[in-house]
Amino acid sequence: MAPLAGIRVADFSWFGAGPIAGLALASFGAEVIRVESQAHMDGLRSTQPVPPGKSGPNVSGYFNNFNAGKLSFTLNMGQPGSRELALELLKTCDVLLENYTPRVLEQWGLTYSDVVAVRPDIIYCNVPMQGSWGPHRDFLGFGAVLAPVAGYSYLSGWPDRPPIGIGTNYPDYVINPGHAVVAILAALRHRDLTGEGQQVEVSQLESTINGLGPALLDYTVNGHVTERNGNRCAYAAPHGAFPTTGDDRWCVIAVFDDAQWDALKEVMGRPAWAEDDCFATLLERKQHEDALEARIADWTREQQAEALAELLQSRGVPAGVVQTAEDVLDHDKHLLQRGAYVYLDHPEAGHNAYDAPRALLSATPGELRAPAPLIGEHNDYVLNTLLGVPEERMVELLVQQVVY
């Protein structure tokens, strides 16, 4: 029996953090209904990448990967009558999930107190950028702005280059949805013990900065501001990315102790430079780290990345290839054997790769039960089967673009 069998989630969220939380819930057995609208479509439905030659709201790889196994119900919250229908749906739901700015749910009349009136034990999980209250609650946020606001840009990268960030809207994909899922599961347990639902708020800012706890403590406790340090580590050397053969190919190497340093020297063929006193101990290598890295890079430039990583690992030296998506999907034999990517057939997008669930449970494994839904694909199921809406009202709802 799947962990979340019998749990129904109304997933009003969009873009990244909310839907990925919903994805985890769906993968472990919940019935997750995306409540979306063609009038106010999830931006990801029209964001690249799409398969060549395809178009429309159902073919985005960005959207589809985060929404496997969910149902889609279109409800145009701008239309009269939409709120009533939303509340009818919520009456049947255990969890509401959303990540809009607070005003939106207020405008829609679907705040916690609105919903609790029809479903007293609802677990109402909102994931607003800055929280649902406070002086910055209405500040505009996009995932892209969150990484700099939450300290990730300042702390990542080169000391002598501007803090441009880490290349993605990073907090959206693991930290924020992960925290939302943990909070929802905790709330479900509280409900099991007491019958009580509750409001669960995941401020994306508060959630994201928990990923930088030690750096925050270093300031509040020591008054010290951590600075960018590239790929280096305070207590290891070498520790970084080194160029190899091929176009823009890199191997990371990290040496934490004498044994690993000796093993690395052995693999390099015990070059004379490596026996120099200035590299003999960790402290010496830290003092001469620029020279150390330059020397190692001279050697790695002649090596092939995958072979180098395998060889170093076989000799007890931590190493790895800086993998591209191509490597991860097509060449990483470890991931291939472990089935980290699942290929599903989507009626419009075609045969595509999806992230498999990342927590592997032995007795009740997670599962992508279906590819992402077409927009509005399950309107009939929701209106007819779930809510028992009579035929004439259904027609009205469609004609008046309430279900749209």
Next chain:
Amino acid sequence: MTNAQGIAEASKAPAPLRGVRALDLGSPYTSYATKLLADLGADVILVEPPGGIAGRRLPPFYRNEPGDEGSLPFWFFNTSKRGVTCNLQTSDGRELFQRLVDTAQIVVAPGAGVMEALCCPYERFRERKPSLVWASVSGFGDSGPHRGWLAPDIVGVAMSGIMTLAGFPDRPPYMPAGNQGFLAASIHAAQGVLLALRVAERGGPGQLVEVSMQEALSMAQETAMQTWDMQRTNRKRLGEQRMLPGFGTYECADGYVYSMVGVPAAGAGWSVMLQWMEREGMAEDLAQAPWPELLSSVNRRTLAALMAEPEKLAEFQAKMAHVEEVLQRFFRAFPKRYLYEEGQKQRLLIGPVNSPKDLAENTQLEARGWWQGVEHPELGRALRYPGPPFRLARSPWRIRHRAPRLGEHNIEVWHGEMGLGLQQLATLAGASVL
């Protein structure tokens, strides 16, 4: 939701994981997972070797003084936990550990390889207690050709596919700060553990929860995975690409801000921005024709059209260079907090590149009472810790106490709860079992 309703009185409200005991073997892949469990009310017992886990000796330290009891990362990751020592490399230690597992619902451990090397394979514990939830968390998981690979954070980050996306094309790619590989593994482990706990508490079996750091972090590839899958191209690190004026990282008076002002449909646009610049007397010639019309004509459609015609694009970018210069002068004149708060008031999408100091002074976090005072009695003071990653109104997150000192709860647990006599504890301590 008002301030008053926002958070239940933490000390009176019940914790959602009350009644659950979890053992934590102190691996870097799992310290955040067990912190989440502990701060949600589980009785998490950190089981360390007599010399303490390596995590106790990670910098930065309190007042920069290295030692086993002053590591700030250790303090952060081990809030609300109790701590005992137990040498699993001795028969006495393994027996004590087994007795402790008998009382727990959850064990959060390093990977199967490490447990086997400690002569504590998880199968033994699971056979004896079928309802047990055992989390096995490692760099590459418990199966597959890389199962035995050494995996400090940088190795997981590189192999996950996210490192290739970060940085400047003329330099190596870089890793995100803060050991995000370890963090991702922990966050997925916490989810898995709570899912498995739910099954076990409803009469289902206990089970194994396996997490690989590489896989956990690989979900953060954003669109890179799908771009390869659908279009057979690899996303690359772009460095500072000025696609549009007003879009990117800008130097300001006291650091940097990140702006999306130029991006169509990302908040208020150029007309609002120009008005602000004018009020500050820094719009220069941008307030006059042809600039306002030129700038407000930039939208997704025109941009797409320009991208298709290289000559027109080059012409456009040359014109925009002037806008960029003026904008850079504007941003450089003001501190980040002003640009942020004043900009946002006008719905301009500007965010500061916050340092830890900026976050400590952040108005929103302060107003929401986010920072937590945690007592350190032996220091005679309370320290200011990061607060909740989420707020449950009726069963709140709470730091109950600081991280445990080494063996702090040996007497309480081994003697008080497990029934060993003090003389027996003395024997075990003398033999470095505790």
